[in-house]
Amino acid sequence: xQSVAQPEDQVNVAEGNPLxxxxxxxxxxxxxxxxxxxxxxxxxxxxxKYITGDNLVKGSYGFEAEFNKSQTSFHLKKxxxxxxxxxxxxxxxRHSSNTGKLIFGQGTTLQVKP
Amino acid sequence: xxxxxxSPTHLIKTRxxxxxxxxxxxxxxxxxxxxxxxxxxxxxxxxxxxxxEERQRGNFPDRFSGHQFPNYSSELNVNALLLGDSALYxxxxxxxxxxxxxFGPGTRLTVT
Numbered sequence: 350x351q352s353v354a355q356p357e358d359q360v361n362v363a364e365g366n367p368l369x370x371x372x373x374x375x376x377x378x379x380x381x382x383x384x385x386x387x388x389x390x391x392x393x394x395x396x397x398k399y400i401t402g403d404n405l406v407k408g409s410y411g412f413e414a415e416f417n418k419s420q421t422s423f424h425l426k427k428x429x430x431x432x433x434x435x436x437x438x439x440x441x442x443r444h445s446s447n448t449g450k451l452i453f454g455q456g457t458t459l460q461v462k463p
Numbered sequence: 464x465x466x467x468x469x470s471p472t473h474l475i476k477t478r479x480x481x482x483x484x485x486x487x488x489x490x491x492x493x494x495x496x497x498x499x500x501x502x503x504x505x506x507x508x509x510x511x512x513x514x515x516e517e518r519q520r521g522n523f524p525d526r527f528s529g530h531q532f533p534n535y536s537s538e539l540n541v542n543a544l545l546l547g548d549s550a551l552y553x554x555x556x557x558x559x560x561x562x563x564x565x566f567g568p569g570t571r572l573t574v575t
Binding site: 353381383385390391393394395398400439441449450452454455 | 496506563568
């Protein structure tokens with residue numbers, strides 16, 4: 350069965366410091382991996398995706414993520430956090446042969462303090 | 464270029480009632496998926512519509528049904544509402560088998 354785990358309910362970081370939000374996945378075959386961000390009372394906004402190719406993918410708002418097949422991880426990173434990055438972040442996986450269904454993690458709240 | 468839109472924004476219903484939620488996909492998109500996001504949880508896949516047919520379904524009972532219209536817009540219907548159906552219902556659209564799904568702002572359903 351496909352699954353996604355986000356082991357941290359909350360990540361706290363000071364503004365200007367690097368941030369990492371962790372994600373591990375379980376899927377047979379080739380995974381398609383995604384990160385979304387959700388602001389209060391809003392829908393999900395797409396940040397970035399890994400389909401194939403370079404393990405380091407770059408996305409919106411300065412975020413990037415590193416795909417590690419051996420560790421089945423897809424951690425979200427940003428070199429310098431902003432207060433405005435504070436939000437709820439979701440990792441999601443889709444099987445390569447499955448066109449519709451995204452499996453989401455439980456979400457990680459990122460709190461960036463000035 | 465309008466993104467994914469959903470209506471209504473908020474809805475309050477009583478147990479046992481029926482509800483219909485609506486979604487208009489992003490311009491150029493032809494696939495619509497519905498997700499349920501309970502408080503403090505990640506979104507759960509309900510089903511996906513493409514070419515006016517339900518293509519995939521998640522682990523939701525038959526009380527949850529849907530429809531896609533020729534203009535690609537979609538409806539989610541929930542019958543015999545339960546308190547546990549209270550959640551944010553998200554619609555996502557995509558283009559065929561493209562990788563990205565774009566989400567709407569959601570409809571907050573409260574069942575009392």
